[in-house]
Amino acid sequence: MKRILLIDGSSMIFRAFYAIRDLTTKDGIPTNGVYGFLSMYYKMIDEYDPDYILVAFDRSGPTFREKDYKDYKANRQQTPSELSAQFGILKDVLDSMGVSHIDIDEYEADDIIGTLSTEFNKLGIESVIVTGDRDYLQLVDGDTKVVLTKRGITQTEVYTPDIIKEEFGLEPKQLIDVKGFMGDQSDNIPGVPGVGEKTALKLIKEYGSMESVYENLDNISGKVLKKNLEDYHEIALMSKKLGEIYVNVPLDLEIDNYKFKDPDYPALKEKFERLEFRTFASRVPIDDDTEEFITEYVVLNDDSIKDLVEEVKKSKSFTFKLFYDEESYIKSNVSAIGIKAAGNPAIYVSRIANEDNDSAKGVQLNLTEEIVEEDDVSSINYTDLIDGRLSEIFTENSYTKLSFDIKSDIFFFLKHGISLENYRDVMISDYLVDPSQTSYSIEKQALKYLNKSIISYEELTGKGKNKKKLSELPDDKLFQFISEYVTITERVYPVLDEIIEEREMHELYYEIELPLIKVLADMERTGFKVDIDELRNMGKELEKKISALELKIYELAGMEFNIASPKQLGEVLFDKLGLPVIKKTKTGYSTDAEVLDKLYDKHEIIESILEYRSVSKLMSTYIDGLIPLIGSDGRIHSTFRQNITATGRISSTEPNLQNIPIKTEEGRKIRKAFVASKGYKLVDADYSQIELRVLAHLSGDKVMIDAFKNDEDIHTKTASEVFHVGMDEVTPLMRSRAKAVNFGIVYGISDYGLSRDLDIPRSESKEYIDKYLATYPDIKKYMADIIVSGKELGYVETILNRRRYIPELKSKNFNIRGFGERIALNTPIQGSAADIIKIAMVRVYDVLKKDGLKSRLILQVHDELIIEAAEDELDTIKQMVVKIMEDAHKLSVDLKTDINIGDSWYDSK
Template structure:
């Protein structure tokens, strides 16, 4: 029966079986082949589909067998009396079930524990006071200074310029709302600034950065944010991506946010849209108030409090300041680049049409298919639901078949630059000829920052046409841009984590790490390493930081998988501690269900428990990647927070205006260039004590392009 159930699967024990193998097939295979070993010894005799499913799930089948056999001779470090059931921690069980959202399971368990099943979650509805004047608003903000230990805030969806809700009395669910009109009053702003930066209380918000940026626009600097419930939820579950306040309230506090209009007798505003704005902000402020302690307890239980309090929270203000300040650009340069791209796009479109022999819409996939595959007879590479693919990968494989393909690839490259950056960056130029992008803390699961509106992290650098955009990013008059970039931070993290003597030695000696790696992989003297070998070694090194395996390496180097596999094997022979680290990382992550950086940042990887081999392998790559990328991300965050503090402590006017990957850009008055430059290097190098030196490349220039060479 055990082997039969292992093939078929057992839902009661949560053991997945082989896809396509039901009761009849499992029984037939076991009877004909004498058991599991006989089945797997004769895979070649089965139909292709059955053979594929059996092979892909062999590990799961054999694991099922082990799981279903009772072990009867385990030595236990207990006596029988110690195993007697004691009193249940009902409150603890309820909290755990609420956190895991086991609501139906709790309803089944509750009667067995002698408690009532779950009642409908209590709806959280605030008592709202709306202040009728600037004077009333200022007085209320001043009075709130002597309130509870937590100051929870929220703003309407449109931002703080529409108003501000703050919890006056948490236990009584009393919330005050200041209309955006009154926030323009200097007295109200002064009272708000004093309230926000008073000592001895926790200032809490959900997704605080946009509000902090709006406050900076008003001249109010929130320096003492204590908890951001969105950030806390991200640290607890970086895969969530939504971090909806209502869902968090239900999960962590067993409360439900109210919806709909205001209760009768509450919130006498001007009515209509403004009324709903105030209601929603008040509800969110009260939800934040109720979430503060449960989220702090949850973070404490996972060792995440220090990461939240000492790194992520200070970073919120740094990013808000960057967004508020923005980076200077020259609109004339952007306009010239756009016009040149417009001309190039027209020229390249004409070249494609000339090769086709007639006019057609180059951006129409349908018309392009007709030209390429029906009229010119090119070889289709793959088929989609709507027809033959014309994506870049397919076109690359057809490049040699007809000149139109080369022209088409060039057209697409330039058209993307024109639309995304030529037009896109000009549209984002704001007050003072500055671009103010958004920087995101809760998007990348590894802890890396991302950027949008516009995405300045993706400014092209690989082509000359792309690099020219950096010429438009400029320092103001009598200022310089200080551009500091960590040198190979991910590879240094690998050396530190793996404790590999070969890598550590190469970094300590200041060698070109890619040349040293190539020499080790290909058994060459460093002086005999050519550009091609160095390029391959570089791809291997950075590929490992992203969990890349032989197939991925083969794709990137355009070589056979066997050759890529041999290169990887040579790498691990040269640096064996790296393989040991990778294997250990995956094994620990599989056992725990998550990875953890040296700073305590966790990333859940449920894919490691999948019965599907491809999904499981993807999880293994994520596990390898998470530790390396996560450590690099944490180091960078320590650096940028420390640098911002150092600039303020020294009383400098120099400010951080941009972050791109492992690069920080400061805008410095010419008189401060020397001092700010020294601070950048010292702070960035000292962000973390790696086993290898952390090197920082610093350039000083008037444009971003000049700094990058």
């Protein structure tokens, strides 16, 4: 028997949106609804293997039911914009998947599905209906089953006629009568007062139908029930009609039109990667008919090294890559190397001899033999480095050195006292050309730019328990991988470089992004000194506080339980203490932050639970989490990434030093453990409101420009203008509201988002935004103009031509366009601020090195630079850093820098 899968897209994406919290792309685009839908979709495809498929959606606007009852669904809240936009995204994905989807004026998704299920059952086609809406149970029959999602998105229960009979004691069609009596609060169907599910089921079990109940009204026991049934007879009949799924929607009933269409695999892969759905992207097959990519390689030995050096001297350019056994190059030794002279077909590869690799093939390159201690460059003997025979090509500044992700290579050379110069990085090139990619790899570049298919690092080494180190691989596989890697790097470079030139990003690439690589590598090598005793003492204090909070919570609860267990906590709050249930999950009661916030005034225990969670997180993340990461040198060495965010911001990982708490005093204390070395101080230089200054510059808004030129507090100024009061009459609450709107505008915040941030009604947040735009008319004009420009050109740019393509702006779907507009507004502002701080970083680093100063740049946190400054250089550093940061780029308003000095990060911030 053939089968059609009928999915209520509106129901599923709604449930997913609220079941999966805070899932967004790196650009802040919410994807939780789409992700949850697709998770269920693939589960259903795998389980039911349908021959046909349709996804039905509700259409915005009135339905035919409102003609009978104007208040139908009248109490439903407006769909949040963060969810509305995902409908368009999902439909766009379904189009690429070859999956039919329908929405029709005046009809709801259940009417569409009910019609198709009824008609196709007549053709002997089984229907499987997937939904979160129990109303569909009325459609169940021998050829139709309903898969109902319960407590989330992927946990399901299948309903057949027998199961409905067992659970309700009724036939599926009789559930329409039950709903007619009891009504439905979510759809604003009134029903009969005083009749709940239990009473409605009893009536229908006894009399069979609503009509039969009224025929036997005299036999109904209970005066109140009988009177309500009599008084609300017409309402009951109308409620039944409203709750009945209409199965005669005018639809295309040609079954072949609901077959799976041929998917657009390249487009689907690109969309999944843009949405950062890596698991779904892995399901998309790629039709690769490219020719086999053939390279040749030579193992390094005495003779081949001489030949290689001579070839490099002739071409003055070479491509290379150092390979590590571990994913983190900061903690791993080099295990292999590949080098290719420009224009030469041979690749010179070798394993590297080290303590863990006694069976290295080829020449024994002692790359890890001599590690240079910090600031001890004078002890380097370059002839001992890289076995003495390759050193001259790496130390010769006139030779161009090309690599993929060269920061890991530069990091290694810096550890050995070599400052690599005149280098290029095709990963960073690719990032500038297409900053929206979720990841960057040499195999993706090969396919994208050269139409070549090569083995990936993951395919080479395996995954999970079967994962192998490079040093464990057989020679032929390793050497082939290395030769392909280096050859692709060389071939991709001119392709990307041409695009960079065409887009006028030469300055951005060669003068900012490339020099920044070395800055970041040196910051990784230097690290940030941590006082482990301070961390341990903080840990002891936090442990005491956690213990005290536990006792207080136990006392308020009247029992001991595992506070960290959502299940046990839910039982205490809702079963024992009787607090109102806000929402449930597949495992029971929800006790997430949103729920606890709504319960804050309901019981004293909530405040203690929230504080317990906050302190516990500090303990686990910043005490227990940081201590193991402190190296033997007493410093934490984070990894900095410049190709993660599409706006150009730098990221920090392992650990994320940009995420050390600052909003609460208890969290800020963690910064006390980050200290300067003996004889040094920490200099914290922070741009003052750089993104708002960039906005003033880009928009040319005279009101905002004047405020900055007059050194007025921009948030107080905004509050004064928005609330029509004098600057001296602005209250702290007014300023706080204005600040939220100021920064919200920068990030393209919606009235829904602002209402959540400020915990105010959407109408009030919309009023704030409208007043803001009226206060700054040129900002309003700029926002409109940048969207028009972005739509015409297909992209927006920063002040230094960092480009970001936004295909969403040309989408026919209103909600997708809305997200594109937010990106168009945010990218030039945040991206320009990122460009400026990068310029400052490069110039500060260059001066420190050029002048031979002992001070060193150790951290960047968005708009903030931290320098570990030698005490005898302190005055020089302060003046130099302020001047460089404020002169980094000329805007129509001055850049301002706040500078603080201290022995710890806490003291200097």
